[in-house]
Amino acid sequence: MSTLTLSVHNIKHYIGERLLFHLPGAELYKGDRIGVVGVNGAGKSTLMRILAGRLTPDEGSVSAHGRRFLMPQTDSADAVYLSGNTGHSGGERVRARMAAAMADRPDVLLLDEPASHLDDETRDVLLNYLRRYPGTLVLISHYRYLLDALCREIWELEDGAFTRWAGGYTDYQAAKQAKFDSDMEAYETYTEKKRQLLKAAAGQDAIADRFQNISENDFYRGKGKIVAKKAKSLRTRAEKLTVAERPKRRGRVYVDFDEADQPVSKTPLRVENLSLAPYGRILLENASFTVAGGEKIAIRGRNGCGKSTLLEHILNRGEGVTVAPGVRFGYLSQRLDALDDDMTLLENVLAGSRHNESFVRLNMSRLWIRGEDVHKKAGVLSGGERVKACLAKLYLSDANFLLLDEPTNFLDIYAMQALQEALETYGGAIILVSHDRMLREAVCSRELDLFASGTGGTPAYPGG
Numbered sequence: 001m002s003t004l005t006l007s008v009h010n011i012k013h014y015i016g017e018r019l020l021f022h023l024p025g026a027e028l029y030k031g032d033r034i035g036v037v038g039v040n041g042a043g044k045s046t047l048m049r050i051l052a053g054r055l056t057p058d059e060g061s062v063s064a065h066g067r068r069f070l071m072p073q074t075d076s077a078d079a080v081y082l083s084g085n086t087g088h089s090g091g092e093r094v095r096a097r098m099a100a101a102m103a104d105r106p107d108v109l110l111l112d113e114p115a116s117h118l119d120d121e122t123r124d125v126l127l128n129y130l131r132r133y134p135g136t137l138v139l140i141s142h143y144r145y146l147l148d149a150l151c152r153e154i155w156e157l158e159d160g161a162f163t164r165w166a167g168g169y170t171d172y173q174a175a176k177q178a179k180f181d182s183d184m185e186a187y188e189t190y191t192e193k194k195r196q197l198l199k200a201a202a203g204q205d206a207i208a209d210r211f212q213n214i215s216e217n218d219f220y221r222g223k224g225k226i227v228a229k230k231a232k233s234l235r236t237r238a239e240k241l242t243v244a245e246r247p248k249r250r251g252r253v254y255v256d257f258d259e260a261d262q263p264v265s266k267t268p269l270r271v272e273n274l275s276l277a278p279y280g281r282i283l284l285e286n287a288s289f290t291v292a293g294g295e296k297i298a299i300r301g302r303n304g305c306g307k308s309t310l311l312e313h314i315l316n317r318g319e320g321v322t323v324a325p326g327v328r329f330g331y332l333s334q335r336l337d338a339l340d341d342d343m344t345l346l347e348n349v350l351a352g353s354r355h356n357e358s359f360v361r362l363n364m365s366r367l368w369i370r371g372e373d374v375h376k377k378a379g380v381l382s383g384g385e386r387v388k389a390c391l392a393k394l395y396l397s398d399a400n401f402l403l404l405d406e407p408t409n410f411l412d413i414y415a416m417q418a419l420q421e422a423l424e425t426y427g428g429a430i431i432l433v434s435h436d437r438m439l440r441e442a443v444c445s446r447e448l449d450l451f452a453s454g455t456g457g458t459p460a461y462p463g464g
Contacts, residue, residue: 002029004065005107005136006051011060013046016372019160020046023060026164028108034138035151035169039368039412040384042157044140045073048110051138066107066135071097073113073140073383073410098126108136113383115143116409117334119302119435142411144169159248183247190244197238204231262400265324266293268429269401274320276309283309289448296423296430298440301450307433308334310450311403314431330399334406334433336386338393341379345369345389348378353396364392367415383410391419400428408436 006028013020020043028034036044049055051062052070101109111130115123123143130137130150141147147154147169154165154172165172204227211224262268269291276284283306291297299307315331317323332338339348349360364374367388381389387410394402402423408416416439423430423443434440440447 002031003107004029005032006065006068007063008051009061009063011050011057011062013043013050013057013059018372021157021160021162023047023162028136028138030107030135032136033150033152034136035147035154035172036138036140036157037147037154037169037172038157039414040382040388040410041368041373044157045112045382047157048072048112048138048140051108052110064108067104068108068110069101069104069106070110071101071112071114073116098129102129106135108138109133110138112140113142113410114139115141115146116383117303117406117435120437122303123435142408142413142416144413180247183244186244187246190241194238194241197234197241201231201234201238204228204234261326262293262428263324263326265326267291268293268324268327269314269431270322271314272320272322274310274313276306276313278309284450291429291431294427294429295446296426296432296444298444298447299431299433299450300440300447305450307450308405311405311431311433315403327401328397328399329401329403330394330397331403332390332394332405332407334409336383336390338390339378339381339386341377344375344377345381345385346374348389349393349396352393354398355396360392360396363396367392384412384415387411388415395422402426402428402430402432404430405433406435407432408434408439 004027006026008023008026008028010024012022036047038044046055048070049072050057052068053062053064054070098114101111114126118126123146127146127149130139130146137150139147139150149168151168152166154167154169156163156165156172156176165175167175208224208228208231211227267290271290272288274284274287276282299310301307311331312333314321314323315329323329338352340351343351345364346357346361349364350357353360355363361374364370369385369388369392373385376385378386378389387407391407404423407419411419416436420439420442423432423439430443432440432444
C-alpha cells in the first residue's frame with residue numbers, strides 16, 4: 001500500500017472578498033506526480049505555499065505526513081542557497097537551489113517553475129533527477145515537455161474552481177477540449193430544443209387568440225382554451241428542460257507594442273572588440289557584431305556564459321558599444337526589477353508611460369490585469385503577474401529598441417503565445433535572450449552564440 005504524504009481538507013483562499021480558489025479535498029501518496037496549471041494570477045504559487053505549510057488558508061487545512069520542501073519561483077530570504085549571489089546567473093541559482101532540495105531529502109517536493117532560466121542541457125539534468133525522485137512531486141511549470149514527461153495528473157485552477165485531470169499536460173489539453181466540445185454540443189441541443197418548444201407555444205398562442213376573437217360561440221371559445229392550454233404545456237416543458245450553460249472559453253491575451261519612431265541610422269547598434277570579465281570571470285573577448293534597423297537577433301548560450309551581462313552592458317552603452325542617435329532602449333530584465341514593490345501595478349505602469357490612465361488600464365486589461373488587480377502592490381505579485389506588469393510598462397513606453405532577457409519566464413501559455421505574436425510584428429530592433437527555442441526561431445532571423453563561461457573567444461555570429 002502506498003504511503004500517504006499529504007492531505008488537503010476543503011481549503012479556500014481569498015484575495016480580499018474574491019475567492020482565489022477552492023480545493024475540496026485531496027490525498028497525495030508517495031510516487032504521485034502532480035502538475036498544477038492555470039493562468040497567471042489563478043493562485044498556483046499561493047496553493048504551493050499552502051501545501052508547503054508556509055501560508056495558512058482562509059478556510060480548511062493541510063496535513064503533512066512527512067518532510068516538505070518548497071522551491072519557490074523567485075529567491076526569497078529563506079530560498080537563497082548561494083552565499084552572496086553576485087555574479088551568478090539565474091540558471092546557476094536554480095541549480096544551487098535544486099541541490100539544496102536534494103540534500104533535504106523531502107517526502108514531498110513542491111517546485112514552482114524550476115525550469116525557468118535553465119538552458120537545454122540543465123533542463124535535461126533537472127528532468128533526469130525528478131524522474132529518479134521517489135517521493136511526492138507537485139510541479140508548476142510553463143515548460144510543457146516537463147509536465148508531459150513527469151506528471152500523471154494535472155490540477156487546474158480556473159476562475160476559483162479546482163479540477164483534476166488524468167495524465168500529463170497533452171492529455172489534459174485533449175480532455176479539456178473534448179469536454180468543451182461535449183458541453184457546447186449539450187448547450188446547442190438544449191437551446192435548439194427550447195427554441196422549438198417556445199416557437200410551437202407561440203404558434204399555439206396565435207391560434208388560441210384567433211379562436212377567441214372570431215366568434216362569441218362557446219364551441220370556438222372552448223377550442224381556444226384547449227389550444228391555450230397546449231401552449232402553456234409547451235412553455236412548461238421548455239422551462240423544465242435540463243439547463244445546459246454555454247461553456248466558457250477564456251478570452252485572448254494581447255500584447256501590443258507601440259510603433260514608436262525609429263532611429264534614422266541604418267545601424268542603430270554596433271559592438272566592436274568587446275571584452276567582458278565581471279567578477280574575474282572571462283565571458284567575452286574581442287566580440288564584434290552589429291544590429292541593423294528593425295533586425296531581431298537572439299543571444300544563445302549556456303547558463304553563466306554572459307548573456308545577461310552583455311545585455312546590461314549594451315543598455316548602459318559601455319565601452320565598445322556605439323548606439324545611434326534616436327535609439328531608446330526598452331529593457332526587460334529576468335530579475336523583473338523594473339517595478340517599485342511599494343507602488344501598485346497601475347502606479348508602476350503609469351510612471352513610465354506617456355499615455356493617460358484610461359488607455360493604460362485598457363491595455364493592462366488585455367493582459368488580463370483587470371478590476372481590483374490593478375491596485376495590487378507589486379511586492380505581492382506572482383512571477384507571471386510581475387512579468388505581465390513589466391511587459392505592460394515596456395510596451396506602453398516610447399522604446400524603439402527592445403532588450404529582452406528571458407521574457408517568457410513565469411508566463412502562462414496564453415501570454416507566451418501573445419508575446420510571440422507581438423514580437424514577430426514589432427517594427428523596431430530586438431535583442432532577445434531566451435532558452436525558449438520556439439520563441440527564438442519564430443521571432444529572430446539570426447543568433448549570436450556565446451561561448452560557455454570562462455572559455456572566452458569571439459562569438460560565432462553569421463553576418464555580424
